[in-house]
Amino acid sequence: xxxxxxxxxxxxxxxxxxxxxxxxxxxxxxxxxxxxxxxxxxxxxxxxxxxxxxxxxxxxxxxxxxxxxxxxxxxxxxxxxxxxxxxxxxxxxxxxxxxxxxxxxxxxxxxxxxxxxxxxxxxxxxxxxxxxxxxxxxxxxxxxxxxxxxxxxxxxxxxxxxxxxxxxxxxxxxxxxxxxxxxxxxxxxxxxxxxxxxxxxxxxxxxxxxxxxxxxxxxxxxxxxxxxxxxxxxxxxxxxxxxxxxxxxxxxxxxxxxxxxxxxxxxxxxxxxxxxxxxxxxx
Amino acid sequence: xxxxxxxxxxxxxxxxxxxxxxxxxxxxxxxxxxxxxxxxxxxxxxxxxxxxxxxxxxxxxxxxxxxxxxxxxxxxxxxxxxxxxxxxxxxxxxxxxxxxxxxxxxxxxxxxxxxxxxxxxxxxxxxxxxxxxxxxxxxxxxxxxxxxxxxxxxxxxxxxxxxxxxxxxxxxxxxxxxxxxxxxxxxxxxxxxxxxxxxxxxxxxxxxxxxxxxxxxxxxxxxxxxxxxxxxxxxxxxxxxxxxxxxxxxxxxxxxxxxxxxxxxxxxxxxxxxxxxxxxxxxx
Numbered sequence: 386x387x388x389x390x391x392x393x394x395x396x397x398x399x400x401x402x403x404x405x406x407x408x409x410x411x412x413x414x415x416x417x418x419x420x421x422x423x424x425x426x427x428x429x430x431x432x433x434x435x436x437x438x439x440x441x442x443x444x445x446x447x448x449x450x451x452x453x454x455x456x457x458x459x460x461x462x463x464x465x466x467x468x469x470x471x472x473x474x475x476x477x478x479x480x481x482x483x484x485x486x487x488x489x490x491x492x493x494x495x496x497x498x499x500x501x502x503x504x505x506x507x508x509x510x511x512x513x514x515x516x517x518x519x520x521x522x523x524x525x526x527x528x529x530x531x532x533x534x535x536x537x538x539x540x541x542x543x544x545x546x547x548x549x550x551x552x553x554x555x556x557x558x559x560x561x562x563x564x565x566x567x568x569x570x571x572x573x574x575x576x577x578x579x580x581x582x583x584x585x586x587x588x589x590x591x592x593x594x595x596x597x598x599x600x601x602x603x604x605x606x607x608x609x610x611x612x613x614x615x616x617x618x619x620x621x622x623x624x625x626x627x628x629x630x631x632x633x634x635x636x637x638x639x640x641x642x643x644x645x646x647x648x649x650x651x652x653x654x655x656x657x658x659x660x661x662x663x664x665x666x667x668x
Numbered sequence: 669x670x671x672x673x674x675x676x677x678x679x680x681x682x683x684x685x686x687x688x689x690x691x692x693x694x695x696x697x698x699x700x701x702x703x704x705x706x707x708x709x710x711x712x713x714x715x716x717x718x719x720x721x722x723x724x725x726x727x728x729x730x731x732x733x734x735x736x737x738x739x740x741x742x743x744x745x746x747x748x749x750x751x752x753x754x755x756x757x758x759x760x761x762x763x764x765x766x767x768x769x770x771x772x773x774x775x776x777x778x779x780x781x782x783x784x785x786x787x788x789x790x791x792x793x794x795x796x797x798x799x800x801x802x803x804x805x806x807x808x809x810x811x812x813x814x815x816x817x818x819x820x821x822x823x824x825x826x827x828x829x830x831x832x833x834x835x836x837x838x839x840x841x842x843x844x845x846x847x848x849x850x851x852x853x854x855x856x857x858x859x860x861x862x863x864x865x866x867x868x869x870x871x872x873x874x875x876x877x878x879x880x881x882x883x884x885x886x887x888x889x890x891x892x893x894x895x896x897x898x899x900x901x902x903x904x905x906x907x908x909x910x911x912x913x914x915x916x917x918x919x920x921x922x923x924x925x926x927x928x929x930x931x932x933x934x935x936x937x938x939x940x941x942x943x944x945x946x947x948x949x950x951x952x
Contacts, residue, residue: 424866431873435882439736442889447735570713577714581721588728592735597727605724 389497396504403507411510418511425514429465430522433458433587449589452529453619459522460618461587461611464549466516476506477554478579480561483649484572486658498650530619538618541628545614548635552609553582555635555642565649568658586610591621602634609634696788697796704800719809726759726813729882730820746886752822754913758881758905760813760824763805764839765881765905767846768871769794771854776864780947790944795847827914834918838908841925845904848932849875855936855943880906884915900928 411418440446440454449457468477475481479502482488491501509516532538557575564571585607593601602608609631617627708715730752737748758765771794774780783790817824826832853867876882879901885893896902907921 420862424869428869428873431877434873434877438877438888438892439732439883442887443736443740443742445739446732447739567713573714574717577717577721581725585721585725585728588732589735590728590731592731592738593728597724601724601728 389500392497392500395496395500399500399504400507403504404509407508407510407512410508421511422514425469425512426518429469429515430458430462430518432465432583433461436587436589446589447591448621449591449616450530452526453615453621454589456523456526456530456619457589457611457615458587459519459524459526460546460549460615461519461583462515462522463519463546464553464586464610465583466513466519467546467550468553469514470507470509470512470516472506472554473508473512474506476502477557478575479558480564480571480573480575483561483564483653483658484568486568488653488658492654532619542618545618545628545631548632549610549614551635551639552606552631553579555638556582556606558646559638559642562645562649565652581605582607582610586612588612589616591616606634606638693792697792700788700793700796701800701803704797705803708801708804715804715808722759722762722809723813726756727820729755729759730822746884749823750913750915751884753824754884754909754915756813756817756820756822756824757912758909760810761839761908762881763802763810765842765846765879765908766871766875767798767843768850769798769847771850772857772864772867775854775857775947791851791940826912831911831914831918834922835908835912838911838918838922838925841922841929842904842908844929845900845925845932848929848936849900849904851936851940852932855939858943858947875901875904879904880909884909886915898924900932903928 436446436454437458440449440451443451445451446454475487482491491498491505494501557578560578561571561575563574582605585601585605587610590598590601590608590612598608602613613634614628614631616622617624617630733748733751733755736742737751742748771780771790774783774794780790783793786793788796814824826835849871853871856862857864857867878896878899880893880896881904885896885902885906887893888896897906903925907925910916911918911921
């Protein structure tokens with residue numbers, strides 16, 4: 386089938402379709418949507434609430450000031466918000482689709498798989514509350530920090546934000562490969578990985594050394610969700626290459642995740658889902 | 669609807685002498701506890717993954733406290749060793765300090781219909797499943813973490829013998845309040861039709877944060893900790909952990925917990941008894 390990059394021009398149309406469908410969903414049940422938006426807006430930032438409360442009480446944590454910690458929380462919330470707005474409907478939780486035998490639904494569509502994965506989970510209105518909350522928190526922290534709004538800073542911020550999203554998605558896809566071989570055992574692995582990245586990603590990890598510290602920016606890259614990019618963006622570190630570390634790590638993890646996932650996909654194409662017995666019962 | 673009648677009959681007071689009747693009642697849950705326990709232990713890969721994540725999170729929190737105390741003068745606020753013990757015990761007993769049953773999920777996916785026709789009370793069944801799931805957690809996480817404490821440089825021993833002894837009833841009160849909160853959220857689900865996922869997220873996000881299970885209430889800003897200390901949230905996690913680490917008057921803390929057990933237990937049972945009559949099971 387090939388990669389099919391010629392289909393790149395179809396991305397905007399697919400996203401526009403996703404937007405219209407999401408709008409229709411919102412207009413059909415506004416009360417329910419407000420409820421979902423309120424829940425997301427409150428609960429997603431609350432994951433990092435402990436870090437923020439501690440920083441507020443002690444005017445910071447270690448080398449981080451309270452405003453820097455607030456920016457960290459806003460950044461982590463924004464990463465989560467992008468996932469929630471652009472990769473919903475179990476696109477990010479891909480192990481569920483693999484484990485349940487629903488990956489066929491993606492494969493039968495008359496377009497490349499990557500195009501489906503990039504566009505199918507786009508729900509910017511119903512899933513956008515966390516994104517708005519995250520941006521608002523960052524903007525508030527940004528005013529407190531007095532950061533320069535220069536083109537290099539905006540470029541570094543954008544590249545790092547995209548890289549952090551890429552890290553989370555790549556890690557979830559990487560671990561989800563387990564579901565190709567063990568659909569029952571691996572069905573919820575992406576959720577577990579996501580929860581762990583989210584809960585660990587809101588802490589300043591400066592004091593973590595040794596194997597755990599290395600592991601948190603490599604094998605289980607919770608440190609790349611917010612800590613490493615934000616410490617460079619808000620000046621906790623003066624390392625001139627600090628802003629490039631997360632994009633480099635994201636490129637590496639993405640490079641590992643794609644062929645690994647493709648390997649699992651080859652198995653899926655040969656064996657299909659073993660989740661259902663020949664009688665159609667779910668194992 | 670006959671399930672509701674069976675349930676009502678089984679909830680009526682036993683006619684047999686109390687000790688024997690209680691023993692027989694508990695005996696009925698033995699198999700449920702065993703099934704839940706073996707089922708939870710059987711999720712080998714996930715269980716290992718979850719324990720590892722929890723352990724790493726605990727290490728991160730301990731390291732954060734080290735950084736906080738190294739960089740700030742907290743002489744009049746707290747002692748690092750006490751806070752690290754608090755954090756370690758909170759991590760080790762985290763499951764029990766946030767007691768919750770499957771009741772919400774059972775309502776959401778329709779399993780509740782089969783619970784109503786089972787020959788045991790619904791709440792008893794839910795609690796038996798919860799206790800069954802705790803067994804592997806206690807053996808596979810709580811005990812190893814407490815044993816590994818010296819390797820982490822943390823003293824996991826209670827502040828005194830009395831503190832250790834009072835921790836047990838305090839933990840029991842904490843579990844009771846957690847169950848009452850669980851019942852109230854299940855009732856809210858029935859009343860509003862909200863999803864179980866939102867209920868769980870609500871409880872996880874605010875429950876964990878505001879109970880003092882992650883950071884001690886003394887470290888909350890704006891006097892929030894002092895206000896929360898008077899709420900059932902503090903009685904769920906902060907009180908037993910304070911008792912364990914010898915922070916505060918243990919007897920007063922236990923007394924406060926008992927008040928909340930009575931108030932929340934009574935309220936949750938009264939509300940649930942009304943809400944369960946409005947329960948509609950879909951499932952399938």
